[in-house]
Amino acid sequence: MMLIKVKLFATFRKNRFKEKDMELAEGASVEWVIDFLKIPRKELGVVFINGLSASPESVLKDGDTLSIFPMVGGG
């Protein structure tokens, strides 16, 4: 098992949380977390692991901080 800090931003915090430590199976990916948190894929914007931009396919490691943002496109 590994411990990941998950940070949600903007509208993703609603009915979820702002920041939470999650225990995940080794080899879990960003998209596993996204699906587990029932974040609709069409709303997903950018994700960062340890402050560096990543992709939904990225595999997480013990101690990582995962930040998840919704898509913002208005002007």
Next chain:
Amino acid sequence: MSREDIKQITWQDIKSLAAAEGINPQEMEKNLLKEGGVPLRYIRNIEAISQEEQRILVDAAVGVCGCGGLGLYVINHLARMGVGHITVWDPDVFSESNLNRQLWSSFANLGQSKVEVCRKFIAEINPAVKITAQQFYWEENVKDIFLKQQVIVDALDNIPSRLRLADVCAREKIPLVHGAVGGWYGQLTVIMPGDNSLRSLYGEASREGIEKEMGTLPFTAAAVGSMQAAEVIKLLTGRDSALIDEICMIDMLDLNIERFKKCNNDVTNAQYKCDK
């Protein structure tokens, strides 16, 4: 030298001097700045930026794609800073739903072209600015005037057009200052040629963001538009910007601003036009 010691010249005097020398007021202002003077309306810029940087701005050309919640604030700030050549693109007219957030929108100008209203206000704020108002989508004119811009501002309101703009700016090696808002939230970055981070923000698909549900609040648009203007000024004057390598995420609700590193950013050796 303190600001009080600098020779300060009013707009009226600049016009008279320019007429006497048979040159336009903008040229007169550049000469004045070269000689150590400052137009009075720029005096409060000085020290925060140097007289040489002010002269660079008077000579600079910036294109703003989109005259909505973001773009109008960007244009306002650039004009007040003294950016000499501003080209604006937007096919729309002001509508009643713009009134919550769009600078210069009013009941009096509902139905009027946004770029024309822009031109009118800029003439009142800073008559030395040469504003080119393009009442059509930026995509309809990516030759000529578009390619003369040193920096392009992405103040658009939809993701497909933003991605197309990033592609054109990459191809033409023009730095792009991206900003987007939805509800209480916004994002901002500077995209140099070689940086494909807008694709990581939006992916390949033509989707809509949270603004569809959340709308856009006036202070979020004003904050992000103001930050975009600051990034433009930094690019034009050759100052460092953290946002070349980072994306800034703004949360006006929790009052949280965070910056994240981009990857897949290969701008180190890129040549770009405003670095001249």
